Amino acid sequence: MAKQITDTIVMIRPVAFRMNEQTAVNNFFQEDLDIKNAEINKKAQAEFDTFVDKLRAVGVHVIVENDDIKMDTPDSIFPNNWISFHQNGDIGLYPMFAENRRRERREEVLLRLESEGFIINNIYDYTSAEDEGIFLEGTGNLLLDRVNKKAYCALSPRAHEELLIEFCEDFDYLPVIFVANQTVDGKRVPIYHTNVMMCLAEEFCVICLDTIDDAKEKKNVLHHLKEDGKKVIAISESQMHQFAGNMLQVQGKDKKYLVMSTAAHKSLTQEQISEIEKHCEILSSDLTTIETCGGGSARCMMAEVFLPKE
Known part of the structure; x- marks a missing residue:
């Protein structure tokens, strides 16, 4: 039986975290902090470690791999963009927009999983699309309804439609395609990743509908969510900018949790919190440095x- 949520996650502990100048060109969630990079990395490591401790305390199995300082990969803390893992043992490897993010793809992560007893059957490697300037940044762009086999995707410079279609054919998903915009300098521009405006849980979806400017596309997204019995919890654009769309439901030891940052949690209304808590508990952690410099x-x-597993 297909599962929507898991109790096991991979996280990469940063060693060279900073604002990535190569991603800032279309990630408008990033901001510069007026402190040295070494201090930024130190703060990010502290936020990372506290976050991991909180997840482990409720029974989530967190597999932590350390980043490699030789790689100079400032965004390695965001591994969901380069890899996805699937129940049948398949893995997806994805083409990345920023050249320095391509170095995040490391075989050591796969070897670590195999050493822990996980089975890898097939690897779908889409990374050659980088040569053509075509990108699809993993579950940053692909909001996967693993039970109903639907892939929600907001098209952007980091999410190309033809590669999305190829993924859906390989993994047997139905594409649900739309454009999600935000206002930057008075213009509506595509949001870089679907998962900053939308979170898909087992029984509900947190989504910033105001970002979908096209009425037909918005209607289609809502149609699919409601068809599959998902309770729609709408957030505003200002809440999205506090990362209220960038959440993930996980399975703990005894309960399910919706995991988010402290900023996201604080931005929610009591009504939104009550809706979420009908389905699971909220687990939040302070990720201020990571959010500000990383834009994720x-x-x-x-x-x-x-x-x-074996």
Whole structure:
């Protein structure tokens, strides 16, 4: 039986975290901090370690791999963009927009999983698309309804439609395609990743509908969510900018949790919190440095492992 959530995640502990100038060109969630990179990395490591401790305390199995300082990969803390793991033992490897993010793809992560008893059957490697300037940044772009086999994707410079279609054919998903925009300098521009405006849980979906400017596309997204019995919890654009869309539901020892940053949690209304808590508990952690410099939050830091075990 297909599972939507897992109790096992891979996380990469940063060693050279900083604002990535190569991703800032179309990630408008990033901001510069007026402190030295070494201090930024130290703060990010502290936030990372606290976050991992909180997840482990509720029974989530967190597999932590250390980044490699030789790689100079400032965004390695966001592994969900380069890899996805699936219940049948398949893995997806994805083409990345920023050249320095391509070095994040490391065989050591796969070897670590195999050493822990996980089975890898097939690897779908889409990375050659980088040569053509075509990208699809993993579950940053692909919001996967693993039970109903639907892939929600907001097209952007980091999510190309033809590669999305290829993924859906390989993994047997139905594509649900739309454009999600944000306002930057008075213009509507595509949001870089679907998972900053949308979170898909077992029984509900947190989504910033205001970002989908096209009425037909918005209607289609809602149709699919409601067709599959998902309770829609709408957030505003200002809440999205506090990373309220960048959440992930995980399975703990005894309970399910919706994992998010402290900023996301604080941005929610009491009504939204009550809706979420009908289905699971909220687990939040302070990720201020990571969010400010990296332009990503809690969900981006977790690569879900659905692989079978020996």
